[in-house]
Amino acid sequence: MHQGYSPKVYTGGTVVAMSIGLTLLGLLETGPRHGYDLKRAYDEHFGQDRPLHYGQVYSTLSRLLRDGLVEVDGVEAGEGPERKRYAITASGVTDVRDWLVTPERPEPYLHSTLYTKVVLALMSGRSAAEVLDVQRGAHLETMRTLTRRKLTGDLADQLICDHALFHLEADLRWLELTAARLDQLSAEVRR
Amino acid sequence: MSGPLLEAMDLYKSFGPTPALDGAGMSLWPGEVVAVMGPSGSGKSTLLHCLAGILRPDSGTVSYNGTELSALSDVARSELRRTEFGFVFQFGQLVPELTSLENVALPLRLGGMRRREAEQAATEWLERLEVADVAGKRPGETSGGQGQRVAVARALVTRPKVVFADEPTGALDSLNGERVMRLLVAAAKDTTAAVVLVTHEARVAAYSDREVVVRDGKSTQVELIP
Amino acid sequence: MTMLRLRPRRRLRQWWIDLMLGIRLAVGGGRAGWGRLALTAVGVGLGVTVLLAATSVSHMLQARDDRGYARAVPTSESAKIPGVDPVYAALRETTFDDRDFEGVIVQKTGPNAPLPPGVDRLPDVGEVVLSPALRQLLDSPEGELLRPRFPERVVGTVDPSGLTGPHELFFYVGVPDVAGSSGSAVTYHFGRPSQPRYLDGLLWLLIALGSVALLMPVVVFVATSTRLAAAARDRRLAALRLVGADGEQVRRIAAGEAFVGALVGLVVGVGLFALGRAIVPTLDPPALRGGIFAADVRPDWTLVALILVVVPVLAVVIAMFSLRRVMIEPLGVVRRARNQRRRLWWRLVPPVAGVALLASQGGRLSQKTRKKASNCR
Ligand SMILES: Nc1ncnc2c1ncn2[C@@H]1O[C@H](COP(=O)(O)OP(=O)(O)OP(=O)(O)O)[C@@H](O)[C@H]1O
Ligand SMILES: [Mg+2]
Numbered sequence: 001m002h003q004g005y006s007p008k009v010y011t012g013g014t015v016v017a018m019s020i021g022l023t024l025l026g027l028l029e030t031g032p033r034h035g036y037d038l039k040r041a042y043d044e045h046f047g048q049d050r051p052l053h054y055g056q057v058y059s060t061l062s063r064l065l066r067d068g069l070v071e072v073d074g075v076e077a078g079e080g081p082e083r084k085r086y087a088i089t090a091s092g093v094t095d096v097r098d099w100l101v102t103p104e105r106p107e108p109y110l111h112s113t114l115y116t117k118v119v120l121a122l123m124s125g126r127s128a129a130e131v132l133d134v135q136r137g138a139h140l141e142t143m144r145t146l147t148r149r150k151l152t153g154d155l156a157d158q159l160i161c162d163h164a165l166f167h168l169e170a171d172l173r174w175l176e177l178t179a180a181r182l183d184q185l186s187a188e189v190r191r
Numbered sequence: 192m193s194g195p196l197l198e199a200m201d202l203y204k205s206f207g208p209t210p211a212l213d214g215a216g217m218s219l220w221p222g223e224v225v226a227v228m229g230p231s232g233s234g235k236s237t238l239l240h241c242l243a244g245i246l247r248p249d250s251g252t253v254s255y256n257g258t259e260l261s262a263l264s265d266v267a268r269s270e271l272r273r274t275e276f277g278f279v280f281q282f283g284q285l286v287p288e289l290t291s292l293e294n295v296a297l298p299l300r301l302g303g304m305r306r307r308e309a310e311q312a313a314t315e316w317l318e319r320l321e322v323a324d325v326a327g328k329r330p331g332e333t334s335g336g337q338g339q340r341v342a343v344a345r346a347l348v349t350r351p352k353v354v355f356a357d358e359p360t361g362a363l364d365s366l367n368g369e370r371v372m373r374l375l376v377a378a379a380k381d382t383t384a385a386v387v388l389v390t391h392e393a394r395v396a397a398y399s400d401r402e403v404v405v406r407d408g409k410s411t412q413v414e415l416i417p
Numbered sequence: 418m419t420m421l422r423l424r425p426r427r428r429l430r431q432w433w434i435d436l437m438l439g440i441r442l443a444v445g446g447g448r449a450g451w452g453r454l455a456l457t458a459v460g461v462g463l464g465v466t467v468l469l470a471a472t473s474v475s476h477m478l479q480a481r482d483d484r485g486y487a488r489a490v491p492t493s494e495s496a497k498i499p500g501v502d503p504v505y506a507a508l509r510e511t512t513f514d515d516r517d518f519e520g521v522i523v524q525k526t527g528p529n530a531p532l533p534p535g536v537d538r539l540p541d542v543g544e545v546v547l548s549p550a551l552r553q554l555l556d557s558p559e560g561e562l563l564r565p566r567f568p569e570r571v572v573g574t575v576d577p578s579g580l581t582g583p584h585e586l587f588f589y590v591g592v593p594d595v596a597g598s599s600g601s602a603v604t605y606h607f608g609r610p611s612q613p614r615y616l617d618g619l620l621w622l623l624i625a626l627g628s629v630a631l632l633m634p635v636v637v638f639v640a641t642s643t644r645l646a647a648a649a650r651d652r653r654l655a656a657l658r659l660v661g662a663d664g665e666q667v668r669r670i671a672a673g674e675a676f677v678g679a680l681v682g683l684v685v686g687v688g689l690f691a692l693g694r695a696i697v698p699t700l701d702p703p704a705l706r707g708g709i710f711a712a713d714v715r716p717d718w719t720l721v722a723l724i725l726v727v728v729p730v731l732a733v734v735i736a737m738f739s740l741r742r743v744m745i746e747p748l749g750v751v752r753r754a755r756n757q758r759r760r761l762w763w764r765l766v767p768p769v770a771g772v773a774l775l776a777s778q779g780g781r782l783s784q785k786t787r788k789k790a791s792n793c794r
Contacts, residue, residue: 133404143397151373165394172393180230245659266663273661286656287649288446298660300438303431329447345660 020052021060022099025069025092032073032087035061045156061086069095118178122186132179139172194257196221196385197353202241202251204234211237212248213408219353224376224386226399227410234408235389236357242387243276243355244268273298277346277354277384279375281361284342285330291317291341292326298349316344320374336367343375350382357389365394372398435666439673442653453646454678460639461682464632465728466689471628472720475620480713481581481705486611488533488579490521491604498605502527504539507601513563517706518551520588524595526603533589533607535579538572540591545569548580548587550707577710583698585707650674654740668737675736679729690716 027033027041035057043051064070069092073085088096114135121128143165150161178185195218204212211234219225219242227235240246241253244260253260255275260268278284285294295313300306317323320340325333333341339359346354359375360368376398379386390396404411443454490506497503505524512518523530523539530539540546545567547555552574554560555567567588575587595601654667662670694714701708 140393140396140402143393144399147394147397151377165397169393176230266665269658269661269663269666271661272659276661278659283652284656284659286442286653288442288450288653293441297657300434301657301660301662301666303434331447 019099020056021064021069022096024057024060025064025088025096026100028070028086028088029093029096032085034083034085038086064092068092114175118182118185119189122182122189128182128186129179132175132182136172136175136179139168139175143168143172195219197242197253197255197387199238199242199253200251202238202248202253204237204241204246204248210408212241212251214251215405215408215410216251217242217403217410217412219385219387221352222380222383222385223401224379224388224399226396226402227387227389227405228391228393228396228402229405231391233405235405237408238405238410239355239357239387239389243278243353244271273302274349275352277349277351279339279342279346279354279356279359281358282335282338285338285345287330290327290329291322291333291337294330294341295345295348298345302349312348313344316348317341319378320344321370334367335362336364336371339363339367339371340374343371343378347378347382347384351384354379354384354386356386358391359388360390360392360395368392368395431666432669435662435669436673436676439670439675440677442670443674443677449649453642453649454681456642456646457639457678458681458685460635460642461679461728461732462685462689463635464639465683465686465724466693467628467631467635468724469686469690469716469721470693470714471624472717472724473714474624476715476717477709477713478620480710483611484534484578485581487608488521488535489609490602490607491609492602496605498531500529501531501605502529503603503605504530505595505601505603506607507595507598513566514559516586518586518588520590522590522592522595522598522601524592531604531606533579535576536573536589540569540572540589542591542593543569544572544591546573546575546589547571548575548585550584551586551588554586577712580707582705582707582709584701587707668740671736671740672733675732676729679732682732683725683728 023042023046024038027038033041035054038061039052039054039057042057061070065072065086069089070086071089073087075085076083114131117131118128120126121131146161146165146168150158150165153161197219198216199218200216202212202215203210213234215234215238217225217227217238227238229235237246241248241251244253244255244263247261255271260271263271272278285291286297289297292310292313295316296304296306296309299309299312304312314323314326317326320343322333322337322340322344325337325341330338330341339362343359346356354375356375360371363371372395376386378384386399388396388399396402401412442450444450446453490508503526505526507522508519509522510517510519521533525539525541532539536546538546547567552571555564567590569590575589577583580587592598596603650671654662654671657667657670694711697709697714698711
């Protein structure tokens with residue numbers, strides 16, 4: 001199943017790769033930290049499903065260092081990058097602020113796999129309703145799992161699950177609407 | 192128990208020329224939460240009312256614990272509603288003249304329980320549903336969310352075997368809806384009551400164990416649990 | 418199937434609980450509930466007041482008549498009573514400033530004169546006994562011009578037992594030459610035997626028509642408020658059905674509700690009637706000259722008892738009967754009997770009955786009118 005329509009997409013980590021750097025910058029804004037501390041803080045707040053690897057942390061930090069967004073604040077005795085303390089620079093702070101106030105692009109998913117599947121099913125005379133029903137079942141099952149997890153989890157868990165649930169619900173609405181319009185759609189496809 | 196608690200088969204029901212139910216059916220096993228979903232006007236509420244013996248289908252059977260509901264007298268069906276079933280609707284099921292406490296105690300009183308005992312049980316349920324503070328208020332004086340939680344308390348106060356909930360969160364915002372659902376499902380599981388949950392909200396349906404989809408008066412059971 | 422078997426109910430307690438629940442629904446149901454109860458109570462109360470007043474009319478008229486007869490000057494030669502000094506007496510009527518006066522001129526023949534009711538001492542020549550209203554009038558500035566007509570010394574007042582009403586202007590005056598004046602008679606006692614009211618049938622008809630005229634708006638009022646409350650009641654009873662009240666229970670609950678309304682209505686009615694009774698003596702209606710004593714306004718107790726029993730019973734029966742035709746479903750679906758057409762004949766009943774009653778009494782009415790006319794001449 002394509003990533004775009006797997007229910008997993010909403011639960012698999014709350015921070016996508018490209019914003020890890022900015023997230024680390026944000027964490028550094030509260031004060032200088034060692035790389036190890038940074039990873040711990042990240043995992044505690046954002047890494048519920050996918051903790052960061054050390055390698056990921058250090059490669060990101062070196063990129064930030066290169067771009068002048070962080071600087072080395074101090075080095076403790078010994079070897080290796082884990083001895084360095086990092087602090088955020090003025091341009092780093094600017095970047096974080098810009099990032100926070102820039103809206104995320106609302107993803108329209110216009111050409112989703114599922115839409116393609118439905119149209120193909122209609123064109124080939126297969127049951128498009130079944131395609132939708134199966135997807136619907138899968139969505140609802142995921143929602144059940146999330147709901148169960150929400151009921152036992154703490155507040156952070158609840159909020160993350162709710163985020164995923166609302167998105168899945170939106171998908172389900174689309175599924176229902178499409179199901180209700182299949183006749184119309186099939187007429188257009190066959191034209 | 193060997194069979195389902197409640198079983199409906201081949202239900203037909205029409206109001207005027209167009210059928211509301213066109214061969215629908217479903218079964219309910221003890222203690223499970225079943226969501227009934229489907230588009231508006233597909234016959235979800237009609238199915239629920241037939242299951243609860245409030246509406247009599249034109250044809251088809253509904254049996255509770257093996258007893259055909261349509262064979263029961265009005266008195267027996269009333270008794271069933273009072274002792275074995277509980278109801279939570281979107282709104283309007285509370286008696287507007289009575290306080291929350293009196294509303295919750297009502298089914299017990301109708302069953303002949305003494306006032307003191309009935310109100311004590313009602314108080315416990317109001318506490319459990321986190322609405323003890325509105326015990327003395329009438330439905331018109333409470334918020335929608337509080338009212339629904341009072342309704343849930345009343346539905347469960349007789350420790351019924353089945354709770355029928357028709358869009359219980361339909362008039363509530365997400366936060367209050369979630370709260371009602373959380374409390375309803377938790378209380379139902381605690382008392383091993385089965386729940387028939389009619390809803391068109393997927394997030395609400397996600398509280399169920401499985402779902403029944405109704406379309407144009409016909410139903411499809413997803414995952415029949417043996 | 419043990420679950421479906423009905424447990425042996427403690428019937429009596431259940432009945433009690435249901436009735437109390439009905440009563441609870443009628444009282445303390447928030448502002449709307451109280452408003453409904455107040456409407457019902459005022460409606461029923463007004464009806465009860467009218468009925469109580471109607472049953473009082475007969476007694477009130479009879480009491481006035483009786484006292485009128487009791488002080489009347491006998492027309493025929495009265496039999497001699499040993500030890501009584503007969504009195505020459507004649508009735509006099511006059512008007513002043515649009516007001517009617519009535520009185521008796523008397524001339525005693527000895528110390529043992531007979532006494533009319535309400536009078537301690539029959540006046541001698543140059544003396545007068547006045548009714549309280551007349552006395553008050555003479556003392557007031559209004560009576561300025563009247564005073565010369567009553568130059569005699571006032572020796573007493575007529576108390577209520579000698580008057581038909583509190584505002585009656587009545588006097589007994591001692592005059593030298595009654596024996597020679599017109600209409601005079603010599604008598605050993607005052608009073609003529611009281612006659613039962615001749616026109617009882619007609620009177621009752623008038624009372625009935627008057628009551629109906631007064632009751633009509635009341636009935637319309639009650640009907641309207643009932644219809645307004647019907648939707649709320651159906652919703653309420655449907656909610657009760659949903660939680661498992663069976664048909665019988667709903668009926669008992671509705672009965673309890675109606676009973677409270679009727680009961681409060683009775684209290685309101687009795688209260689309004691008592692209020693009216695207190696106000697009556699201050700009125701001076703032209704139709705009943707001299708006004709009405711509160712003591713005369715006394716309902717017929719058997720009818721009162723009937724009203725007190727019938728009104729609540731009727732309210733309960735109507736409440737239960739109206740539920741018989743409107744079956745309340747647990748969902749608030751109200752299934753009405755197919756016969757939605759309103760029956761015309763119901764509405765024809767009052768006018769037809771009225772015409773019939775009038776026709777039955779019409780002959781007597783004209784007879785009496787003729788008779789009265791000839792009396793006057
Ligand atoms: N009492 C009634 N009288 C007439 N028609 C009715 C009645 N109840 C339901 N219907 C009709 O039966 C059909 C099914 O109604 P029902 O209330 O079961 O739908 P639903 O699935 O609950 O819809 P919704 O999600 O809007 O509540 C509809 O077409 C409706 O108009
Ligand atoms: Mg519905």
